[in-house]
Amino acid sequence: MFSLSLKEIRFFKLRYLLIGFIMFFVAALVFIISGLANGLSSDNASSIQNMNAHAFYLDKDADNRLDRSRFDEKVLSDIKDNKNLQTVGLQMLSLKEVNSDKKVDVSMMGIDPNSFLMPKVTEGSTIKSSKGPTIVADDSLKKQGIEIGDKLYEENSDITYTVVGFTEKQTFSHTPVAFVNKESWENLFASTQKVSYNAIVIKDANKELQEDVSSTIKDGVWVEKGDVIKGIPGYDAEQKSLFMMLAFLIVIAVFVLTAFFYIMTIQKVNQFGVLKAIGAKNNFLIGSTIIQVIILSIVSIGAAIGFAAILQAIMPKGIPFVFDFGLILIYSGVLFIVSIFGALLSSASIVKADPLQAMGRAE
Template sequence: MLSLSLKEIKFFKLRYILIGFILFFVASLVFIISGLANGLANDNASSMKNMNAVSYYVSKDSENRMDRSRFAATDAEKISNANAQPLGIQMFTLKNKKSDKKLDVTMMTVNPEQFLMPSVTEGKTISKSSKNEVVADITLQKEGAKLGDELYDENTKTTLKIVGFTENQTYSHTPTVIMNNNSWYSIFGGKENAGFNAIALSDTHASTKADVKDAIKDGKFVEKDALIKTIPGYEAEQSSLMMMLAFLIVIAVFVLGAFFYIMTIQKVNQFGILKAIGAKNKFLIGSTMLQVFILSVVSIGLAIGFAFVLQQIMPNGIPFVFDFKLILQFGGALLVVSLLGALFSTTSIVKADPLQAMGRAE
């Protein structure tokens, strides 16, 4: 069966190359859109995705949106459990004093000595007692920011100094600027006026939840994935791109099915002759499906390689992430689609008449 399949592919190589190119281009488009969807998701919520927390405590009336949740700082600081830490998030426009360039950022306050603080890749980290020192996401460097630069907030007349950079810490398509609670309080005019958006939990133990509820009554626990989906624009972006992917796969079913059907129809005479010399339907169908499997694996494999290379040469400003696990899932879906399209065309093999084929051969 394998020998027959390979010989036919070799003999009609131009025909199979053309079909392979179609599958390659469809698969490449699926993988590229998948990479863009994954890149946009990371750009919108990487700070939350990479945060060492499993769930969050937010206001009951917040509709699971962190930007609509608020707890008084004086209440949040009553929590003594090390597995529950206050988290503050607020979008600001800061001015780089060195270049006078305005920067849209998301300010985030955490306890630098606890589980919410991300690792620093350049410079130094901040301490619990440091004053107006911050660690910024490395994407801020694209805007010209460097270590030692001072960021000024015109509304609160606060100056923040960049002492370190971190990676994969963006929120709502803006780089995060991470500070300690003392700096957070100074921006909002003291602890009495400041607040936190959520309480992040590093575990879901009953004792941890009880300690949080004892300190703050009017709230509810929300899982990380549910909270990420409520980030403004996140769900709309992902739904749109996933719909495009779904339509691409549906289109691939019809396109590939039509090509395999036409190709099978063209070989009806050959199938009839093979039946006349003893070939069974099972053998002929298996040979056809094997050809499609080989063609699909090669084409999808080349498309995966193309998507990987594309990520390496793509400009840094384009949010594209090559997630090999996700790519394999879509690749598997396309392989199934190709086999289903080919299976639809095998009805022509069953209907092939040996006597009619022999008559045509005369």
């Protein structure tokens, strides 16, 4: 059975090469859109995705949006000190580079630098209250020419921040996150005399502790991290649009591959009839066709995976593209099943092949 499949592929090289190319391009397009979906997801929400947090206590009227939630500092002071709980502040700001007209948009995030909310610093040093207004920012700011030691001015609060370090994969709503300590965060509100934080973050699930927070601070609700991510402006719409494209691509792949396998099977009805006349069973012929499809699928999908991986390496860094090998394997499995399904639908022609008619045509 296997040798028959290989012999037929070698004999009809062009025919199988064309089908293989079609499978390759469909799979490559699925992987590319998947990479773009992952890239946009990371660019929009990586600061929350990578945050060591289980859930967020938000204002119940915030619609699960971290940027809309507000809790007064005086209210938060009623919460007992606990290493499993931390407050976080979030504010979209435009900072001006000192001695330059350049401005950068950032999501300022006020945290305790000694807590579980502080990400790993990949370059430079961390933020400390003793050093005055300092920032550790996502390294995407480097693309805008910002370096360690640069000073960034915020005009509303009249505060100049010094960039002391960089971290990675820390963005919010497609803007780099700039981490500041609580002292610097509270100084942002000096002019209004009203300091507020956006949420209380719990590191690990603790029902008793969460109930304690809910009873102490009213008008709030615990929101799972996944729902907070979905609440980021534009996140849900972006992901649904891209995954809808992926779904349509897979549906299109079903019809295209089924059509090609059906046409190819129809062209070989005479051959199937002759083989039946000399004793070949339907199971043998269908199995031979399935083996051909398996070989084509493995080669084509494997080549598409390699193409997507190379594309990530050569793609400009300004384009958000993330090659998630685990997710790619899932889509590969779906495409493989789709290919087998298409071949099975076309196998009805093999069963209908009439040996007598085939021998008559062969005369």
